[in-house]
Amino acid sequence: MSRAKIAITLSRDLLGRLDRLVAEGALPNRSRAIELAVLDKLERITRDRLARECAKLDPTSEQDLAEEGMDSELSGWPEY
Numbered sequence: 001m002s003r004a005k006i007a008i009t010l011s012r013d014l015l016g017r018l019d020r021l022v023a024e025g026a027l028p029n030r031s032r033a034i035e036l037a038v039l040d041k042l043e044r045i046t047r048d049r050l051a052r053e054c055a056k057l058d059p060t061s062e063q064d065l066a067e068e069g070m071d072s073e074l075s076g077w078p079e080y
Contacts, residue, residue, distance in 0.1 A: 021033065
């Protein structure tokens with residue numbers, strides 16, 4: 001995966017906290033720590049958006065749609 005360099009501005013407090021985690025070995029370096037944090041945030045946003053969209057679905061309607069055509073399909077299967 002190719003990478004691009006960017007410049008960011010952080011508060012001194014946040015940078016200090018980040019540097020402590022790097023010094024303790026919890027994170028390999030500043031760049032990787034920030035990359036992981038951004039990735040985590042983007043994944044959370046995606047999950048939250050998916051959850052909100054799923055909450056809009058009508059369970060009864062979705063069940064009916066899932067079962068649509070099942071009667072004709074099941075009759076074609078052999079009995080065991």
